[in-house]
Amino acid sequence: MSESFAPTPRTRVVREPERAAYDRDTVYQILDEGFLCHVGFAVEGQPFVIPTSYGRVESNLYIHGSAASRMLRQMKDGVAVCVTVTLLDGLVLARSIFNHSMNYRSVVILGKATLVDDPKEKIEALYALSQHILPGRWDDSRQPNERELKATSVLRLPIEEFSAKVRVGPPVDDEPDYAFPTWAGVVPLEMVAGDPIDDARLLPGQEVPAYARGYTRKP
Amino acid sequence: MSESFAPTPRTRVVREPERAAYDRDTVYQILDEGFLCHVGFAVEGQPFVIPTSYGRVESNLYIHGSAASRMLRQMKDGVAVCVTVTLLDGLVLARSIFNHSMNYRSVVILGKATLVDDPKEKIEALYALSQHILPGRWDDSRQPNERELKATSVLRLPIEEFSAKVRVGPPVDDEPDYAFPTWAGVVPLEMVAGDPIDDARLLPGQEVPAYARGYTRKP
Numbered sequence: 042m043s044e045s046f047a048p049t050p051r052t053r054v055v056r057e058p059e060r061a062a063y064d065r066d067t068v069y070q071i072l073d074e075g076f077l078c079h080v081g082f083a084v085e086g087q088p089f090v091i092p093t094s095y096g097r098v099e100s101n102l103y104i105h106g107s108a109a110s111r112m113l114r115q116m117k118d119g120v121a122v123c124v125t126v127t128l129l130d131g132l133v134l135a136r137s138i139f140n141h142s143m144n145y146r147s148v149v150i151l152g153k154a155t156l157v158d159d160p161k162e163k164i165e166a167l168y169a170l171s172q173h174i175l176p177g178r179w180d181d182s183r184q185p186n187e188r189e190l191k192a193t194s195v196l197r198l199p200i201e202e203f204s205a206k207v208r209v210g211p212p213v214d215d216e217p218d219y220a221f222p223t224w225a226g227v228v229p230l231e232m233v234a235g236d237p238i239d240d241a242r243l244l245p246g247q248e249v250p251a252y253a254r255g256y257t258r259k260p
Numbered sequence: 261m262s263e264s265f266a267p268t269p270r271t272r273v274v275r276e277p278e279r280a281a282y283d284r285d286t287v288y289q290i291l292d293e294g295f296l297c298h299v300g301f302a303v304e305g306q307p308f309v310i311p312t313s314y315g316r317v318e319s320n321l322y323i324h325g326s327a328a329s330r331m332l333r334q335m336k337d338g339v340a341v342c343v344t345v346t347l348l349d350g351l352v353l354a355r356s357i358f359n360h361s362m363n364y365r366s367v368v369i370l371g372k373a374t375l376v377d378d379p380k381e382k383i384e385a386l387y388a389l390s391q392h393i394l395p396g397r398w399d400d401s402r403q404p405n406e407r408e409l410k411a412t413s414v415l416r417l418p419i420e421e422f423s424a425k426v427r428v429g430p431p432v433d434d435e436p437d438y439a440f441p442t443w444a445g446v447v448p449l450e451m452v453a454g455d456p457i458d459d460a461r462l463l464p465g466q467e468v469p470a471y472a473r474g475y476t477r478k479p
Contacts, residue, residue, distance in 0.1 A: 051303075051306060077346065077348055077362075079298035079300075079309050079311075079344060079346070080309070081298075081300035081307035081308065081309035081342070082307050083302040083305065083307050084270075086302065086340055087270060087340050087342070087370060088300035088301050088302050088307050088340060088341060088342045089300065089342050089368070089370075090298050090299070090300035090309050090342045090343070090344040090368065091344070091368075092298075092344060092346040092364070092366055094362065121305055121306050121307060122307060123300070123306070123307045123308050123309045124309070125298060125309040125310070125311060127296065127298070127311040129296055129451070132393065132394060132472075132475070134394070134397065134472065135401070136401065136402050137401060137402040137403075137404070137408070138386070138390060138397075138398060138401045138402065138403060138404050138408075139404050139408040139411075139412070141390070141397075141401070143296075143313065145311065147311050149308070149309065149310075151306060151308075167357070171357060171360070174351065175351060175353070175447075178353065178357075178360070179357060181442045181443070182354070182355065182356060182357045182360070182442060183355050183356040183357065183437055183440045183442070184356075184357060185356070185357050185358050189356070189357075189358040192358075193358070211457070211459045211460065212459055218402055219461050220463075221402045222463055222466065223400045223401060223402070223466065224400070224458075224459075224462065224466045224467065224468055224469055224472065225459040225461075225462060225466075226456050226457050226458045226459040226462070226468070226472070227456065227457040227459075228394075228453050228454075228456050228457075228472050228475050229453065229454035229455070229456075229457065230451055230452070230453055230454070230475075231451070231452060231454060232348070232449055232450070232451050232452075233449070233450060233451075233452050234447050234448065234449055235447075235448035235449070235450060236448070237445050237446065237447050237448075238430070238445050238446045238447075238448065239443075239445045240430045240431055240444040240445040240446075241430065242438050242444075243443065243444060243445070244439075244441055247441065247442065247443045247444075248443065249443055249445070250443055253351075253353065253443070253445070253447050256351070256447050256449075
């Protein structure tokens with residue numbers, strides 16, 4: 042049983058509170074299965090939401106700077122962000138339109154993202170990000186050089202203020218609607234990988250590595 | 261050829277501008293293939309990013325209120341939002357770690373979301389949302405009643421200030437790296453539907469409808 046946190050007024054799930062979770066096990070499982078997040082930040086009152094990949098090292102989330110450039114251009118001491126990760130698991134077809142839903146698992150993390158200055162932490166974060174998306178790939182790649190590391194910004198967001206929301210299972214209809222004559226159930230959805238596509242300029246003898254074949258995010 | 265818009269300073273794509281698109285055809289194709297968006301809004305400087313589904317009617321995007329409740333509680337004349345839709349198409353494995361990337365198509369829409377008051381527009385928006393996710397389902401469902409319509413908030417966001425970003429194709433490595441001995445290429449990713457799962461309380465004779473079997477978002 043992992044530690045569970047009291048939600049703050051900002052992370053308390055208001056709608057469908059029975060779907061909320063505030064424990065690190067649930068949150069880390071979702072973060073570890075996903076690798077695409079949506080980062081929100083505000084510039085002069087206008088919110089921006091940018092998709093980017095992320096990695097996790099213990100209780101820190103790391104994102105790198107390419108997608109965060111608009112945000113990075115104006116921050117020095119950190120910027121208030123919301124990082125949201127959503128895994129979509131299915132369409133939920135109820136008898137009534139009103140009770141249609143989706144099965145999903147999502148995490149919302151609020152906090153201040155700060156630039157990672159320490160070169161050691163920076164490379165550890167980039168390694169974690171690579172390992173998070175495709176374990177084993179880092180070692181098979183040409184390593185980053187000084188110029189590339191300088192051109193890459195890494196942001197750290199402590200996973201401190203967070204909540205998860207999870208919906209699983211069949212539709213839930215109002216009792217009288219169970220007599221309504223229509224099909225009801227779940228259409229499961231999953232992100233799946235297809236067969237890897239060789240680059241046109243592969244050197245002779247380069248075979249698809251195991252981590253690229255049969256790629257899955259399922260634990 | 262659809263009309264193309266000059267980006268505003270807020271929607272101009274700063275990073276990798278060669279991936280940017282500002283025409284409605286591209287944006288609508290992405291919006292029509294997806295159905296999950298991430299809505300960003302700020303409360304006292306703190307951004308929030310919430311996943312929710314959406315529908316499109318011509319140049320308006322509609323989301324419904326369940327996911328927007330935190331936002332709705334404090335808005336009257338509209339709230340500044342950013343709606344982002346991301347379709348993930350693959351992992352791009354380059355020779356160098358630095359040039360690893362993803363294939364994706366994303367849309368960012370900025371603007372003011374306002375509550376739909378007109379009952380006719382509200383039900384049209386809910387119908388569009390339902391048709392957008394699962395065409396044909398609305399007609400097979402028990403229709404919304406007055407109480408349910410009152411309990412549902414619908415927001416309208418005009419699609420006026422927007423940009424798209426698209427990456428396709430193989431990895432692009434620095435020229436000297438093509439001699440580096442590793443596999444490179446693309447791992448395609450796609451969201452696919454599994455076999456529909458019958459609800460335990462189906463009435464006798466209710467078969468899975470065609471729209472739920474072989475569900476796909478591809479055009």
